[in-house]
Structures are given as structure tokens and as C-alpha cells.
Amino acid sequence: MEAINIGILGLGTVGSGVVRMLTNHAEKISSITGRRLVVKTIVVHDLSKKRSVDMTGIKVTDDVDAVLSDPSIQLVVEVMGTVETAKKYIEQALKAGKHVVTANKDLIATYGPELTSLALQQKCDLYYEASVAGGIPILRTIVNSFAADRIVEVKGIVNGTTNYIMTQMNQKGVSYAAALQQAQELGFAEADPTNDVEGIDAAYKMIILTQFAFGKDITLSNVKLEGISGVKLEDIEEAKRLGYKIKLLGISKLINEHLDVSVGPVLVPRSQPLATVQNENNAVFVTGAAVGETMFYGPGAGELPTANSVLSDIITVTKNIAMGTTGVRFNDYSAQIKLAESSEVVYPYYISLKVLDKPGQMLKITEIMTKENASFNLITQTELDEKNARVTMVTHEMSEAQLNRIKEQINAVDTIEVIAAYKVLGE
Amino acid sequence: MEAINIGILGLGTVGSGVVRMLTNHAEKISSITGRRLVVKTIVVHDLSKKRSVDMTGIKVTDDVDAVLSDPSIQLVVEVMGTVETAKKYIEQALKAGKHVVTANKDLIATYGPELTSLALQQKCDLYYEASVAGGIPILRTIVNSFAADRIVEVKGIVNGTTNYIMTQMNQKGVSYAAALQQAQELGFAEADPTNDVEGIDAAYKMIILTQFAFGKDITLSNVKLEGISGVKLEDIEEAKRLGYKIKLLGISKLINEHLDVSVGPVLVPRSQPLATVQNENNAVFVTGAAVGETMFYGPGAGELPTANSVLSDIITVTKNIAMGTTGVRFNDYSAQIKLAESSEVVYPYYISLKVLDKPGQMLKITEIMTKENASFNLITQTELDEKNARVTMVTHEMSEAQLNRIKEQINAVDTIEVIAAYKVLGE
Numbered sequence: 001m002e003a004i005n006i007g008i009l010g011l012g013t014v015g016s017g018v019v020r021m022l023t024n025h026a027e028k029i030s031s032i033t034g035r036r037l038v039v040k041t042i043v044v045h046d047l048s049k050k051r052s053v054d055m056t057g058i059k060v061t062d063d064v065d066a067v068l069s070d071p072s073i074q075l076v077v078e079v080m081g082t083v084e085t086a087k088k089y090i091e092q093a094l095k096a097g098k099h100v101v102t103a104n105k106d107l108i109a110t111y112g113p114e115l116t117s118l119a120l121q122q123k124c125d126l127y128y129e130a131s132v133a134g135g136i137p138i139l140r141t142i143v144n145s146f147a148a149d150r151i152v153e154v155k156g157i158v159n160g161t162t163n164y165i166m167t168q169m170n171q172k173g174v175s176y177a178a179a180l181q182q183a184q185e186l187g188f189a190e191a192d193p194t195n196d197v198e199g200i201d202a203a204y205k206m207i208i209l210t211q212f213a214f215g216k217d218i219t220l221s222n223v224k225l226e227g228i229s230g231v232k233l234e235d236i237e238e239a240k241r242l243g244y245k246i247k248l249l250g251i252s253k254l255i256n257e258h259l260d261v262s263v264g265p266v267l268v269p270r271s272q273p274l275a276t277v278q279n280e281n282n283a284v285f286v287t288g289a290a291v292g293e294t295m296f297y298g299p300g301a302g303e304l305p306t307a308n309s310v311l312s313d314i315i316t317v318t319k320n321i322a323m324g325t326t327g328v329r330f331n332d333y334s335a336q337i338k339l340a341e342s343s344e345v346v347y348p349y350y351i352s353l354k355v356l357d358k359p360g361q362m363l364k365i366t367e368i369m370t371k372e373n374a375s376f377n378l379i380t381q382t383e384l385d386e387k388n389a390r391v392t393m394v395t396h397e398m399s400e401a402q403l404n405r406i407k408e409q410i411n412a413v414d415t416i417e418v419i420a421a422y423k424v425l426g427e
Numbered sequence: 428m429e430a431i432n433i434g435i436l437g438l439g440t441v442g443s444g445v446v447r448m449l450t451n452h453a454e455k456i457s458s459i460t461g462r463r464l465v466v467k468t469i470v471v472h473d474l475s476k477k478r479s480v481d482m483t484g485i486k487v488t489d490d491v492d493a494v495l496s497d498p499s500i501q502l503v504v505e506v507m508g509t510v511e512t513a514k515k516y517i518e519q520a521l522k523a524g525k526h527v528v529t530a531n532k533d534l535i536a537t538y539g540p541e542l543t544s545l546a547l548q549q550k551c552d553l554y555y556e557a558s559v560a561g562g563i564p565i566l567r568t569i570v571n572s573f574a575a576d577r578i579v580e581v582k583g584i585v586n587g588t589t590n591y592i593m594t595q596m597n598q599k600g601v602s603y604a605a606a607l608q609q610a611q612e613l614g615f616a617e618a619d620p621t622n623d624v625e626g627i628d629a630a631y632k633m634i635i636l637t638q639f640a641f642g643k644d645i646t647l648s649n650v651k652l653e654g655i656s657g658v659k660l661e662d663i664e665e666a667k668r669l670g671y672k673i674k675l676l677g678i679s680k681l682i683n684e685h686l687d688v689s690v691g692p693v694l695v696p697r698s699q700p701l702a703t704v705q706n707e708n709n710a711v712f713v714t715g716a717a718v719g720e721t722m723f724y725g726p727g728a729g730e731l732p733t734a735n736s737v738l739s740d741i742i743t744v745t746k747n748i749a750m751g752t753t754g755v756r757f758n759d760y761s762a763q764i765k766l767a768e769s770s771e772v773v774y775p776y777y778i779s780l781k782v783l784d785k786p787g788q789m790l791k792i793t794e795i796m797t798k799e800n801a802s803f804n805l806i807t808q809t810e811l812d813e814k815n816a817r818v819t820m821v822t823h824e825m826s827e828a829q830l831n832r833i834k835e836q837i838n839a840v841d842t843i844e845v846i847a848a849y850k851v852l853g854e
Binding site for chain 2: 017022025028031137146278292304311314316333
């Protein structure tokens with residue numbers, strides 16, 4: 001059986017999983033692809049580090065040229081991370097006519113269009129299923145199963161760390177700080193959790209999902225971004241009383257044929273399937289004009305789930321090599337589409353305010369709301385501490401522009417402060 | 428742009444959806460496939476029937492040879508239903524070198540292996556994504572994304588009619604008969620609902636899912652089958668008190684490397700994602716050794732969701748034609764695997780008994796359980812009617828063989844009757 005030689009850049013968690021799965025499932029893979037996959041060379045940063053996988057017969061080196069300049073290696077798997085260095089190596093690999101599989105979300109979100117063009121020009125494959133939602137085959141599914149449909153919205157829980165923290169806050173009634181610490185102890189959050197908790201990681205994934213679902217390249221500055229570090233336990237509990245869970249959601253949505261992309265805490269009705277996604281799991285909810293509502297749920301990270309997505313890509317590339325059909329874009333759909341104005345983007349909102357406990361405050365709030373032509377379903381006032389009350393409301397639909405004006409005016413009142421203003425999802 | 432001529436057999440709900448979507452999304456499809464898809468001929472049963480879709484330029488006939496004998500038609504879409512007639516037409520199409528896309532679950536569950544071999548021999552494509560779970564791209568996902576993994580279990584809600592009935596019973600506290608009548612009025616259930624409510628439709632889908640997940644061809648007689656017509660509202664309410672929902676679940680599972688396939692009412696913990704699948708929706712839960720637990724949720728039927736799956740197949744075939752790569756099996760995985768013995772198949776069970784209300788009955792039950800070496804977590808007795816009590820228990824894990832012996836011995840006691848014995852799913 002003809003062999004295909006593979007070079008792997010990086011041997012961390014995902015890299016080790018890839019080597020392990022290629023070894024354990026060699027026979028099944030050969031029976032499907034008609035090719036024998038051979039890991040020839042692995043490039044690591046630290047040669048002295050102990051490794052947990054069997055590397056008999058594999059050359060391990062710290063010289064990247066051992067892969068990039070080896071003409072017998074047809075396929076390069078990049079699982080080393082970083083953006084600029086990984087980009088340089090992938091460009092070199094593509095220019096040498098090698099196919100590339102990567103799990104690098106930051107890289108693809110930042111340089112995806114550029115690398116895709118280079119791959120096309122070189123008649124090489126470039127696949128990156130593992131870059132979004134680890135073990136969930138969401139990119140492939142959009143390409144293969146929504147090709148004839150028209151996607152109107154993609155939303156999801158695409159960051160496991162923040163979903164773990166929100167689940168703990170919701171289930172155990174612990175504070176953000178306590179839940180974060182627990183996540184760090186369990187290895188679900190990094191020592192510096194900024195990238196996760198501020199929604200940046202989720203935003204990168206939404207950039208890639210937006211490219212697949214709507215055929216539109218956007219950048220981080222196009223994503224309206226709010227993290228979870230400001231989410232208060234009181235608001236989680238108030239949301240629970242109202243029948244909602246607060247989740248960090250990425251939403252990419254067509255509004256009047258314009259696109260709006262955001263990441264932030266959202267109130268999700270308890271009966272919505274996304275509300276049942278617990279702890280470090282991920283789920284992507286895709287709404288098609290024809291197919292309606294679908295959801296794809298699974299582990300968002302982890303050695304073997306992520307390695308499995310890398311393996312799916314490796315098998316796709318191998319089949320393409322075998323059939324002589326390499327050099328087709330992973331996602332071939334592109335469309336002209338504008339970003340939505342903040343006056344078009346309407347949602348109901350959950351607004352939570354800290355209000356000095358003296359007469360006339362509620363009047364000020366309702367005056368501002370009325371002036372901005374905004375109304376609410378529900379308003380409650382409870383005690384917050386000795387001096388302050390907490391006022392929460394669920395509004396009718398209002399535009400982002402309206403919301404921003406209301407927030408500005410409320411914050412200008414020195415006795416009232418906006419604690420939270422989160423989107424509310426319909427049933 | 429080169430055209431591909433399509434012939435469609437049948438113009439019911441799904442057929443109309445296919446024509447509608449091919450027309451509405453012609454441009455997007457051409458941009459992805461590089462081919463123009465032309466519906467040339469549609470074969471209908473009743474030429475005089477009014478149609479809701481625009482058929483300008485399409486030849487409509489009741490002569491199937493207008494499709495099967497037209498050498499300019501490269502692709503036949505079978506959405507007419509029936510088993511034997513559809514089989515005959517598909518065989519003729521394949522023998523004439525035409526590629527085939529079908530949504531016909533009964534046909535594929537019965538003659539899938541035979542038709543697949545014929546297609547392979549003729550170097551033709553045969554795709555049938557829409558045959559399982561309507562709008563959910565589950566077959567493709569198993570082929571593309573679990574190829575390097577080892578699936579250990581596929582379970583799911585794969586029949587919308589029964590899930591609608593169970594949801595209504597659970598949410599509204601109505602009886603089976605009332606929920607069925609409502610489903611019939613809304614068009615979710617047929618006048619003769621046997622195929623759905625007795626689990627036969629779900630079993631056909633499990634046959635196809637089993638083929639994809641485990642590479643094993645089975646027949647209807649290999650599926651342990653129980654429908655929902657015997658499910659009592661009292662058991663739904665008792666299950667609810669215990670934290671479960673009763674769902675009609677298909678389960679195909681590896682046990683000691685042997686396969687067990689069943690369809691029946693199952694107690695699903697409220698926190699399990701399958702428990703949140705409401706009304707006519709479907710969901711398939713796939714557990715991979717590497718990837719862990721994943722779930723794919725969406726509409727199980729309906730004109731456009733099902734048509735969308737047919738279109739995905741049409742696009743796949745078109746791409747294969749364009750790249751010259753037709754004639755590869757939809758699912759290329761096959762494995763030698765035995766069916767499990769009933770002594771190997773263990774689950775915890777929910778058992779519900781009707782017991783004549785006089786002393787000594789509980790003793791008889793516990794004697795039988797002890798004799799069969801079976802134990803329970805929980806046993807409750809409540810009043811059923813003037814003469815009878817209801818005893819329900821949740822057992823520890825026991826084998827099917829044990830369960831069958833217990834049921835037999837209990838039913839032999841003339842004062843006790845087994846009402847229900849359903850599997851209980853873990854968290």
C-alpha cells in the first residue's frame with residue numbers, strides 16, 4: 001500500500017493525541033483511504049522533554065527544516081500554536097507543495113484568507129476543522145450540509161473555560177472569582193485567563209464560523225466584544241428566577257441582510273437547547289432558512305477530541321491526494337455582505353442597575369427609558385446593600401443605538417450605575 | 428457552464444421541496460460545484476394533480492422510462508417512497524449508469540447493502556443522507572468526522588411522531604390516546620400510526636445508523652423493538668418525580684465488543700441533552716472512544732429540512748462528477764462484529780407493576796428479585812385504583828436475561844402484573 005509521509009510541528013497535548021490516534025487507528029484509516037499514513041518527523045521545541053507517546057521509528061528534532069525541506073513529506077500538521085511563527089512555517093510548507101492541517105484558531109482567524117489563497121495558488125489543501133469547537137465537526141458540516149441552504153444565524157457556546165465558569169456560578173452559586181480559581185485548579189483555565197474570560201478566544205472562533213456560514217471575512221475589530229469577568233452572581237440568580245441561564249454566547253446573525261457579530265453574556269431561556277450545555281462542553285446552533293434550527297454539541301477541547309478533528313482533516317487530505325483532487329478550498333463560499341448598523345441590531349435586554357436607595361430614582365430611570373422610546377416587560381427592585389437597591393428589568397426589543405444612549409444617560413445620573421446589560425434570547 | 432440533468436421520481440412533500448430549493452439556490456449551488464443543475468424530467472403518479480411549485484421548462488410525466496431511458500439524465504432523485512417499486516427503478520437507473528440520491532429509509536434499511544454493491548459495480552454514486560433524521564446531517568458526519576475514531580454508542584430520538592406524543596404527555600399530562608389524536612390532527616402522525624408508534628420507523632433508522640457507526644449490516648429482526656402505545660401517563664409522571672423524561676430511544680451500542688441494537692421507551696435523566704429534545708425534533712447522540720459525547724440536533728422531517736439533506740447529496744454527487752471521483756461508497760467502513768447475547772446486555776431498569784392491594788405482595792416481588800440476584804435503588808408503592816396498588820422500582824444494573832426471567836415470574840403470580848420495564852440511562 002502506498003505510504004503518505006507526515007511531518008508534525010509541535011508535540012503538546014494535541015500533537016500527542018494525533019500521534020496516538022494515527023498509531024491506534026492505522027488499520028481503520030488505511031482501509032478507508034487506501035493509503036498508509038506514516039509519521040516521519042516531529043519537530044519539538046525542547047528535545048529533552050519526556051514524552052508520553054510511543055515514537056519508535058519517528059525522527060524527533062528541533063530543526064523545522066527537517067520537515068519543511070524534506071521532499072518526501074507530503075503533509076504537514078501544525079499543532080505548535082503561536083501566530084507569526086506558525087504562519088511563516090505554513091507558508092514555507094505550502095510553497096514547497098505540501099498540504100497543511102492546522103488546529104490554530106488565532107492564526108486562521110487572523111490570516112485565514114491569506115493562507116487560503118496561497119494554498120489555492122499552490123494547488124495544496126489547507127484544513128483547520130479543529131480550530132473551532134475542538135471535537136465538534138462544525139466547519140465540515142456547514143460546508144457539506146448547508147451548501148444548498150441559506151444560513152441566517154450561527155450562535156454558540158464556543159469557549160469551554162467560560163462555560164465552565166458560568167455553569168459553576170449558576171449551579172453552585174459561587175462568585176466569578178471562586179469559579180475562575182476552581183477552573184484554574186482543574187486546568188480548564190490558564191494562569192492568565194484574559195483571552196478566555198474577555199471573550200477573545202470566542203471571538204476568533206466566531207470570525208471563522210462567520211467566514212463559513214456567511215462567506216464573509218471579518219476581523220477582531222468587527223466583533224462586538226464583552227467578557228464574563230463583570231458577570232455578578234446576583235444577575236445569574238435573578239436570570240434563573242426569570243427562567244434563563246446566562247451563557248457567554250457568540251452570535252453571528254443576518255439582520256436586514258446585514259451581518260452582526262458579537263460575543264457577550266446572553267440570557268438563554270432554560271428550554272433552549274444551548275441552555276443545557278454544561279461545564280467545558282461546546283455547542284453551535286445553526287439556523288438555516290430551509291432546514292430550521294439545528295445544534296451540534298460536543299467537547300470543545302481536550303487531547304483526543306481535538307486530535308480527532310485533526311485526524312478527520314488528515315483523512316480528507318489523504319483521500320484528496322489519492323483521488324487527485326487536492327487544491328480545493330475548505331470553504332468555497334464567499335458573498336458580498338455589509339455589517340449591520342447599531343440602529344438595525346435589535347434585541348430585548350436584561351438591564352441591571354445599582355441605585356442609591358432614596359426617593360425619585362425609579363422616576364429618573366423611567367424618564368430616560370420613555371425619552372428613548374424604550375419599554376419593558378418587567379421591572380423589579382430589591383435591596384442590594386445598606387445604601388443601595390438593585391433594579392433589574394427585561395426590556396422589549398430595542399436597538400443597540402437605543403441601548404447605548406440609555407446606558408450613557410443612566411450612568412450620567414450620579415445615584416445610578418449600570419451593572420449589566422445583556423441580550424435576551426427568545427424561546 | 429456545463430449542465431447536469433436531473434430526473435426526479437415523485438413530487439410529494441420532499442420532491443416539491445427539492446425542486447423549490449434547486450430553483451431558489453441555483454446560483455449558490457453553481458458557484459460551489461461549477462455545474463448548472465437542471466431538473467429535466469419529473470415522474471409523478473397523478474398527472475392531473477395541482478402542484479404548488481413552478482415547473483416551467485420541466486417535463487412532467489407519469490412514464491418512469493422518460494427518466495430511466497433518457498441518456499442525458501445523469502442523476503436520479505428518488506423521493507416517491509415504496510420499497511419494491513423504488514428498488515426496481517433505482518436498480519434500473521444504476522444499471523443505466525445514472526447516479527442516485529434517495530430519501531427512502533425503508534428501502535435503504537432493507538436493501539441498502541445490495542444497492543450499494545450494485546452502485547459500486549456500476550461506478551455510480553448512491554447517497555441517502557435524508558433517510559435518517561431528516562434535516563440532521565448525521566450520516567455524513569459519521570463518515571467524515573468519526574473515521575479516525577472508534578464509535579462505541581449511537582443513540583437517539585429518530586422518530587418525530589413519537590417524540591411529539593411523549594413530549595405532550597410529559598408537558599401537558601395528557602394520555603397516550605389524547606396525544607396521538609392531537610398529533611394526527613396536526614399532521615405529525617398518520618391515520619394508521621403503527622409504523623411510528625410501534626418503533627418500526629425508528630428501527631429502520633437504527634439499522635442505517637448501525638451500518639455507518641459500526642460497519643455492520645443488520646435486519647429488522649436484529650432490533651429489539653418496543654413501541655410507545657403501552658406507555659402510561661402514570662409512569663411518565665413517576666419518572667418525572669425521579670428526575671427523568673421517558674423518550675422513545677434507539678440505541679446501538681458495543682457491549683464487550685458485541686453489538687446490541689434496541690428501540691424502546693427509556694428513562695433519560697433531565698440533565699442529559701437528549702431530554703431537552705422537544706416535540707417533532709430529532710437528535711442523535713454519538714459517543715466516540717476519542718472524541719467523547721457529541722450530539723446532533725435538528726428537525727427530523729418536513730419539506731425543506733428533508734429537501735436540504737437531499738440537496739447536500741445532490742451537491743456531493745455533482746462535485747464527484749466534476750472531479751471524476753464517483754463510484755465510492757457513501758460509507759466505506761465495514762467490520763466483523765457479533766450481536767450481543769441477552770446475558771451481556773446490562774442496564775438499570777425502571778419497573779412498574781400493578782399489584783392487588785392485599786398483604787404479602789411486596790414479599791412475593793422481593794422474593795423473585797432476590798432469587799434472580801437483582802437489587803434495586805428505590806421502590807415505591809402508591810394507590811392505583813380501589814383494588815390495586817402500583818409498585819415502581821429502579822433497579823441496579825441487570826442483564827436482559829435476568830429481566831426476562833423476573834418479568835416471567837412476576838407475571839406468573841396472578842395478583843401482580845408488569846406494566847412497564849424500561850431502560851434507565853445514566854447521567
